[in-house]
Amino acid sequence: MNEIDKLRKIMNSDMTDSELANIAGMSQQAINKYRKGQSKLENMRFESALKLTKYQEELEMENKFNEIVEYLENYKKTSSNEMDPIFKLFKSDVYTMSKEYNSGEGFLYSKEDWIDWLEESENEEELKVATSKDYEIVYNNVDGMVLYL
Structure with missing residues (x-):
């Protein structure tokens, strides 16, 4: 657009x-x-x-962010594939991400919130990556996996 x-x-x-x-x-x-x-x-x-x-x-x-949150909160399948509406965004296993998100082990951030968090945590290496990419939303889990969406 x-x-x-x-x-x-x-x-x-x-x-x-x-x-x-x-x-x-x-x-x-x-x-x-x-x-x-x-x-x-x-x-x-x-x-x-x-x-x-x-x-x-x-x-x-904001609408995209809310759509992803709602999708993860309500995901009921036991596996995911290319037929899932947001699968292309994640290029990962949506079921696993939904499980992590609902158990408090996965987190969604807006670009602005993610950069603020990285600055506060003084994670210079990830901050360089985050400021060089084109994305709107970040998924991060407790194992350190980061997906830029």
């Missing part, structure tokens, strides 16, 4: 003009004009568009 698609998505969301205006740093009237098509999204101030697209990305990441 490109930036203009993200901007369209958030502008077409259930959020109120007031909520969008607060995020974008612009008036409700301006938001309303964009939503009604009286002003073109392509002509929105760059800073406002950037704030809105960043917020949309955060919403999508």
Whole structure:
């Protein structure tokens, strides 16, 4: 999804003009004009568009994170395969990860929380890896396995 698609998505969301205006740093009237098509999204101030697209990305990441948590909490199969909806994300055994997660031996982090945790734990080697990768969510277990998703 490109930036203009993200901007369209958030502008077409259930959020109120007031909520969008607060995020974008612009008036409700301006938001309303964009939503009604009286002003073109392509002509929105760059800073406002950037704030809105960043917020949309955060919403999508939060939804993805919550979907994975719900999936792991409710996983009932005794083995996993490529047919599992999130198997491609993990490239690992979803059953084992679900078991670890539900027993408190597996953990999910957002990228920001993972980097904060690594900085606090002064794990410089893993911090270098974490800051060089493109990912949104991290799975970590008590055995030290780390998956960047």
